[in-house]
Amino acid sequence: MQDTSGPSVKAAIIGASGYTGAELLRLLLSHPFIEVTIITSRQYENQPLTSVFPYFLNSKYQHLVFQSLNLEKIASVDLVFCCLPHKTSFPIIKDLLTTNPTLKIVDFSADFRFKNPAIYEQTYNVQHTAKELFEKSTYGLPEIYRNEIKNSTLIANPGxxxxxxxxxxxxxxxxxxxxxxxxxxxxxxxxxxxxxxxxxxxxxxxxxxxxxxxxxxxxxxxxxxxxxxxxxxxxxxxxxxxxxxxxxxxxxxxxxxxxxxxxxxxxxxxxxxxxxxxxxxxxxxxxxxxxxxxxxxxxxxxxxxxxxxxxxxxxIGKGASGQAIQNANLLFNFPETTGLEQFSWWI
Missing domain, CATH: 3.30.360.10 (Dihydrodipicolinate Reductase; domain 2)
Structure with missing residues (x-):
């Protein structure tokens, strides 16, 4: 197991201004071993995180500013959460892994969820231009694919x-x-x-x-x-x-x-x-x-x-951002529940 004495994984969130990206950032506030250093947003580029989401005031992420999509800069981190829509993720992920083949990615879209690219293309009515990555991707449902996730690089976070x-x-x-x-x-x-x-x-x-x-x-x-x-x-x-x-x-x-x-x-x-x-x-x-x-x-x-x-x-918890953190914990051999100890708001 990795040294868990402090933050050891630098992470970027692509598309951090959507519901799943913002929820991911909120959940990661309590993660002791993952530190978010880059957040991107096309809509809110150059705007402070706290001007878009004031509830991050006085948090450890209040200093973050939404950036443009600089693939070379993003590829320099250890972990990328890609919170982009279906059809838009796979070209970016292909470029990121070309720049840094050891980069670990958790993709929120459906772009790598299928074993067969043809099923994806038929379902989403688009030509997939990164078919070679399907063999490297793992469906990120830990209850079924835990061992495969631990040994993977690209995780297709389930719908x-x-x-x-x-x-x-x-x-x-x-x-x-x-x-x-x-x-x-x-x-x-x-x-x-x-x-x-x-x-x-x-x-x-x-x-x-x-x-x-x-x-x-x-x-x-x-x-x-x-x-x-x-x-x-x-x-x-x-x-x-x-x-x-x-x-x-x-x-x-x-x-x-x-x-x-x-x-x-x-x-x-x-x-x-x-x-x-x-x-x-x-x-x-x-x-x-x-x-x-x-x-x-x-x-x-x-x-x-x-x-x-x-x-x-x-x-947007187990169905998206929470599950993404669960997958990241497996990727980096952290205790699987790290950062996910929250119980229900109930009301």
Whole structure:
């Protein structure tokens, strides 16, 4: 293990003015071994961090100023968190790794999440020009890929919806408790931060307050990600809920296992996982708000023979920035929970 007597990893955050970038910086305030030295933003270039986010006043990062994207300068650090949208990350990451092949990167976009670049290109309707990096990337879901992450350089941080659905289904899939002759249904609800920090009419107060809607019903881009990682066909439907943060996923699957067998399987699968909590009652998004926890409740409806798994995460916590720090801890052999000891805000 590395010397943990003080900050030993210099980090940069590309796209630090979005929800995930700002949340990442907030969480890293309590990380003793990672020091953020560079933050970038195209929109707020040359503006002090505290003029955009005043809540960083009197923090150890109050001196930071949003910079332009200087790849040579960024490549000189030890760790890069790339918080850019899908389709825009891969050219930058390719250039960074060309400049510094030993640089460790945690990418928040979907640009390296798939094993097969063709699936990415079909899903996101873009030609990928860094296909050679797919072999070097690792899907950053520690509960499944922990050992691979430790030995990787490029981490593809999972999507928030896929994190909630995959963790809800993984124990049943791993132990062959899903009857795959029947469809698996994933019904997920997300807070508005899942759409990103942007000025769009669809996400203004009057458009989202006091209403609740399904979207991308004909097919959401996260469905192929879920299916590939589970090797399972899943009918996924996302919904927008008028709350700031959080995801609640309810997943249904046909099973011959009893309720007690399901509970035992989930408890044993996640027994040693620091951020997965198996619940005795259905979780709420408030239970995990501001944390890196994924809370899961598993039961069975005997009338229909359906297993029912309900998972709750914070979409910009375990669904993004918290999980990114968990991955960074694994990359640098720090204790996995470092900087992530927060419990829920609740209200």
């Amino acid at each position: 928030c919806y896929p994190t909630s659905v995959i963790l809800a289904l993984y124990p049943a899939k791993k132990h062959n408790l899903i009857d795959e002759k029947f469809p698996v249904i994933a019904d997920s609800k997300s807070g508005v931060t899942g759409a990103g920090r942007k000025a769009t009419v669809d996400f203004t107060f009057c458009e989202i307050n006091e209403t609740f809607k399904a979207y991308a019903v004909e097919g959401h881009r996260h469905a192929p990600e879920i299916e590939e990682k589970l090797n399972l066909k899943v009918r996924f439907t996302p919904h927008l809920v008028p709350m700031n943060r959080g995801i609640l996923s309810t997943v249904y699957f046909k099973t011959n296992a009893t309720k007690d067998e399901l509970i035992q399987t989930y408890e044993e699968t996640y027994r040693n996982e620091p951020f997965v909590r198996i619940r005795k009652n259905p979780p709420t998004t408030s239970d995990v708000k501001g944390t890196n926890f994924c809370d899961i409740y598993i039961t069975k409806d005997e009338k229909t023979g359906l297993g029912i798994a309900i998972s709750a995460i914070d979409n």
